[in-house]
Amino acid sequence: SRVMELDKMDENDWKYHGEGNKSLVVSHVQHARVLRLLKYSTEDAENSHKTTEQAFHHIQNIVDYSQNVMKPLLGEKFVHNGEAVKLPLDFVRQLSLKVQQERPESRCDKVMDTLSGCALCLPNLTQLSCCCCCREHRPPLCIEIKPKCGFLPSSTHVTKDIKSKVCRFCMHQHFKLANGKWKRLSRYCPLDLFSGNKQRMCLAIMHLMEEPQNNFNIFKGGECIYSCNDDADVLQDLDDLAQHLRPYFLPSGSLISRPQPSKVVLNELIQVIVSALLSSWDCPRSGQPRKTHLSEGRVTCEASLLPRDLLRNGNHGLPKDCVLDKILGTQMLDSLDIEGLNPLFKRVEQYLQKFPKERSRLQIDGPYNQSFLEKVQNCPAEDDGSVEYAVGKVHQYRVAMTAKDCSIMVAIATCGEDDGLDQSVEIQPAKPRFNYSVSILDLDPKPYESVSHQSRLDAKIVNHYLRRTQPNN
Ligand code: ATP
Ligand code: ZN
Ligand code: MG
Ligand code: MG
Structure with a gap:
C-alpha cells in the first residue's frame, strides 16, 4: 500500500x-x-x-x-x-x-x-523498529552520528606537515570558532571514533555528547530529544538526557542507590552505540573478525585530548564490514589529498575547454550508473597522463567527500521481557537486551565544481591552524 x-x-x-x-x-x-x-x-x-x-x-x-x-x-x-x-x-x-x-x-x-x-x-530511519516485539514496547531510540573524516592523509602531495599530524576535523574546529560558527571547541576527534579501540571510541562518543554541534543527535520515537544547543548548560542537558534513557538502561529500581546514576545510564548507551558501530553482520559471531585499515602510518591525531598512552596503544583496527570500516574505506578513496587532486582537476578542466562535448562521455555530472561506479573502482593506480586517469581521481575524490559528510543512524530497541525485573529479587538484574539496526544517510553527490572551493578552504583552514598554534613560525 x-x-x-x-x-x-x-x-x-x-x-x-x-x-x-x-x-x-x-x-x-x-x-x-x-x-x-x-x-x-x-x-x-x-x-x-x-x-x-x-x-x-x-x-x-x-x-x-x-x-x-x-x-x-x-x-x-x-x-x-x-x-x-x-x-x-x-x-x-x-x-x-x-x-x-x-x-x-x-x-x-x-x-x-x-x-x-x-x-x-x-x-x-529514526522510527525503524528492528523487530515486531519492540513496536509496542518502548519507543525506539535512534542515535545519529556525523563522524567526518577518520584518517590522516598520507599522500606525498601534502605540502604542510601539520596535515599528517592533526586531523582535518580538529583543525576545522579552530577555524569555525574564529568565524563564529560555534561558541565552544568540540573535544571529539574522528580518529578516536574510527580507531576500533573501545575505550577510545567511548570517549569519542562522550565528547560528541558533551558538544554535539551538528555531529550528534538522539531521537526517541522519532522525536529529537538531544541535539546542539549553543547556549546550553551541558551538565543539565546530559542530566535531562539521562532521565529519558533511564527506563531503557536501568529498568528496575535496584540500581537506584548507585552513585552518579546519570553517568551509569550514559555509559550504558555509549556501550550499545559502540557495539553497533563495530558489528559485522556478515561475519559469524564467533572467531576473530578480520581487521582492516590498520595503516602503518600515524593513526592518532595530535590534537586529540585523550591520554597519551591510550592513543599510543589504542589502535585496534576496525572489524571488516562494520559500518565504520565501510565508511572509512570509502573516505580513503581520497588517496591524493586535495593538494594532489587539484592539478588533476585542472587537467580535466583544460580538456573540457578544448572538448566540451566530452563532458557527457566522462560523466562529469552523471548519470550516476554502473558505468560511473566502474570509473571510480577501476581507476588506474599510476598517473599515465590521460584525462581518464584525472577524471577517475576526481570521481573518487567526490565519492570520498560524500563519505566524509554522511551520517550514521543507530536505531536501538529494547528486546525481550524486562518488565518482570521490578519484582526480581536478584541482586544483579539481567541486563536488558538490545536490538539495533544501523543505516547511513545523506549520500548526495558533491558537485564537480566543489573541488576548487575545497582547495581554497583547505589552505585557509591549515593556515589558520598554524597561525593559532604556532604563531612564531
Ligand atoms: P548536511 O548539512 O549534513 O549535508 P543535508 O542538508 O544534506 O545535511 P540530511 O543530512 O540528509 O541533509 O538531512 C538533515 C537531517 O534530517 C539529518 O541530519 C537527519 O537528522 C534527518 N534525516 C534525514 N534523512 C532522514 C531519514 N531518512 N530518516 C530520519 N531522519 C532523517
Ligand atoms: Zn583530530
Ligand atoms: Mg547531513
Ligand atoms: Mg548533505
Missing part, C-alpha cells in the same frame, strides 16, 4: 523533523516516512529559477548516486533506497509556512524550495 497518495497530500500529516545545509526534512505523523526537500540561499538566483524538470532531475540524480554508487561501496544493508516525487505545489507552500517557526534561526539563511514541488521520499 502506498503511504503517499500524491493527490491527497495534507500538510497536517507532516511535521518538521530536521535540516542540514542542503535540505529540510519533514516526517509523517503516522507512517515511518520522511520527505527531504531541497533548500537554497535567497541570493542563489540560479537555483530559484530551476524548472520542475531540472529540480526533478537533480533529485533523481541523488537517488541514482545513492543507489548505484554509494550503496555498492558502503554495503547493501546500510543504505536505503529513496524515491524522487513530485508534490502538489499547494501542499509544499502550506508545508513551508507550517515548518518555518520550527526551524532553528541559524539555518534560516536558506529557504525551502517551494517552487519545483520536487522532493526525496525516504524511510524514516
Whole structure:
C-alpha cells in the first residue's frame, strides 16, 4: 500500500523533523516516512529559477548516486533506497509556512524550495523498529552520528606537515570558532571514533555528547530529544538526557542507590552505540573478525585530548564490514589529498575547454550508473597522463567527500521481557537486551565544481591552524 497518495497530500500529516545545509526534512505523523526537500540561499538566483524538470532531475540524480554508487561501496544493508516525487505545489507552500517557526534561526539563511514541488521520499530511519516485539514496547531510540573524516592523509602531495599530524576535523574546529560558527571547541576527534579501540571510541562518543554541534543527535520515537544547543548548560542537558534513557538502561529500581546514576545510564548507551558501530553482520559471531585499515602510518591525531598512552596503544583496527570500516574505506578513496587532486582537476578542466562535448562521455555530472561506479573502482593506480586517469581521481575524490559528510543512524530497541525485573529479587538484574539496526544517510553527490572551493578552504583552514598554534613560525 502506498503511504503517499500524491493527490491527497495534507500538510497536517507532516511535521518538521530536521535540516542540514542542503535540505529540510519533514516526517509523517503516522507512517515511518520522511520527505527531504531541497533548500537554497535567497541570493542563489540560479537555483530559484530551476524548472520542475531540472529540480526533478537533480533529485533523481541523488537517488541514482545513492543507489548505484554509494550503496555498492558502503554495503547493501546500510543504505536505503529513496524515491524522487513530485508534490502538489499547494501542499509544499502550506508545508513551508507550517515548518518555518520550527526551524532553528541559524539555518534560516536558506529557504525551502517551494517552487519545483520536487522532493526525496525516504524511510524514516529514526522510527525503524528492528523487530515486531519492540513496536509496542518502548519507543525506539535512534542515535545519529556525523563522524567526518577518520584518517590522516598520507599522500606525498601534502605540502604542510601539520596535515599528517592533526586531523582535518580538529583543525576545522579552530577555524569555525574564529568565524563564529560555534561558541565552544568540540573535544571529539574522528580518529578516536574510527580507531576500533573501545575505550577510545567511548570517549569519542562522550565528547560528541558533551558538544554535539551538528555531529550528534538522539531521537526517541522519532522525536529529537538531544541535539546542539549553543547556549546550553551541558551538565543539565546530559542530566535531562539521562532521565529519558533511564527506563531503557536501568529498568528496575535496584540500581537506584548507585552513585552518579546519570553517568551509569550514559555509559550504558555509549556501550550499545559502540557495539553497533563495530558489528559485522556478515561475519559469524564467533572467531576473530578480520581487521582492516590498520595503516602503518600515524593513526592518532595530535590534537586529540585523550591520554597519551591510550592513543599510543589504542589502535585496534576496525572489524571488516562494520559500518565504520565501510565508511572509512570509502573516505580513503581520497588517496591524493586535495593538494594532489587539484592539478588533476585542472587537467580535466583544460580538456573540457578544448572538448566540451566530452563532458557527457566522462560523466562529469552523471548519470550516476554502473558505468560511473566502474570509473571510480577501476581507476588506474599510476598517473599515465590521460584525462581518464584525472577524471577517475576526481570521481573518487567526490565519492570520498560524500563519505566524509554522511551520517550514521543507530536505531536501538529494547528486546525481550524486562518488565518482570521490578519484582526480581536478584541482586544483579539481567541486563536488558538490545536490538539495533544501523543505516547511513545523506549520500548526495558533491558537485564537480566543489573541488576548487575545497582547495581554497583547505589552505585557509591549515593556515589558520598554524597561525593559532604556532604563531612564531
Ligand atoms: P548536511 O548539512 O549534513 O549535508 P543535508 O542538508 O544534506 O545535511 P540530511 O543530512 O540528509 O541533509 O538531512 C538533515 C537531517 O534530517 C539529518 O541530519 C537527519 O537528522 C534527518 N534525516 C534525514 N534523512 C532522514 C531519514 N531518512 N530518516 C530520519 N531522519 C532523517
Ligand atoms: Zn583530530
Ligand atoms: Mg547531513
Ligand atoms: Mg548533505
